[in-house]
Amino acid sequence: MSWLANTRTSYDAVAEHYADQVRGSLSTKPYLRAMVMLFADLVRGAGDGPVADVGCGPGHVTAFLRDLGLAAFGVDLSPRMVEVARREHPDARFEVGSMTELDLADDSLAGLLAWWSLIHLPDDEVAIALAHFRRVLRPRAPLMIGFHEGNGTTLKTDGYGGHPMNVHVHRRPPARVTAWLHQAGFAVEASVTLDPAGRLPGAVLFAR
Known part of the structure; x- marks a missing residue:
C-alpha cells in the first residue's frame, strides 16, 4: 500500500522536528489537555488496565497519560518516531506497528486513543482500523479519536x-466518523469541536 509506505517514510524524515514542535504542547492547549484527562x-x-496510544508519534501524549497514572504505551508506524519516543520517555513502552494490522491481543485494552492519527488513512482503510480497535478493547472500555474536522483531502x-x-491529509465531518464508529460496533457518547472558526478545526469523539 503506497499510502502506508509514504506515511512511514515521511514521518521518519520529520521525526526530530515534529518532536520539537509537539513537546509539551498539551500544557498550552487547555481543551485538549482536559479531554485527555477526561479520557x-x-x-x-471502566476498570483500569493497559491503554494504547495508537499513532503515538514521539510519545508526548503517552507520557502525559502515564503521568495521570495510566498504564499507557505507544504504537506508531514510523520506526524513527518510536526511536525518539523511547529516547525521550525511557520508562514507557513503544512499539512499531500499524493500526490496520494492530498486533495486540483481543480484549486486552482498558482504553485506546487515536490522537490525530487516522488523518492519513484513506476512507476505505478506516473501517479496518476501527475493527481492530473494537477487537482489542475490552467491553465498555473507552475509545477517544481526534481528527481534522471538515471535508476534503490535501497532499x-x-x-x-x-x-x-508525501502524505494525504483527510478532513472529515464528525457525523461521518460517528457513522463509521457505529458500523464498527461502537456507541459514541460525546463529540467536541475545537476551534470551529480556525484555519484547521478539530474534532474529538468519545466512544465505547
Missing part, C-alpha cells in the same frame, strides 16, 4: 523542519 477518568471508571509535500513529505 483517563473514563479508563479508570502534504513538506513539513516539520522543511523536510519533504
Whole structure:
C-alpha cells in the first residue's frame, strides 16, 4: 500500500522536528489537555488496565497519560518516531506497528486513543482500523479519536523542519466518523469541536 509506505517514510524524515514542535504542547492547549484527562477518568471508571496510544508519534501524549497514572504505551508506524519516543520517555513502552494490522491481543485494552492519527488513512482503510480497535478493547472500555474536522483531502509535500513529505491529509465531518464508529460496533457518547472558526478545526469523539 503506497499510502502506508509514504506515511512511514515521511514521518521518519520529520521525526526530530515534529518532536520539537509537539513537546509539551498539551500544557498550552487547555481543551485538549482536559479531554485527555477526561479520557483517563473514563479508563479508570471502566476498570483500569493497559491503554494504547495508537499513532503515538514521539510519545508526548503517552507520557502525559502515564503521568495521570495510566498504564499507557505507544504504537506508531514510523520506526524513527518510536526511536525518539523511547529516547525521550525511557520508562514507557513503544512499539512499531500499524493500526490496520494492530498486533495486540483481543480484549486486552482498558482504553485506546487515536490522537490525530487516522488523518492519513484513506476512507476505505478506516473501517479496518476501527475493527481492530473494537477487537482489542475490552467491553465498555473507552475509545477517544481526534481528527481534522471538515471535508476534503490535501497532499502534504513538506513539513516539520522543511523536510519533504508525501502524505494525504483527510478532513472529515464528525457525523461521518460517528457513522463509521457505529458500523464498527461502537456507541459514541460525546463529540467536541475545537476551534470551529480556525484555519484547521478539530474534532474529538468519545466512544465505547
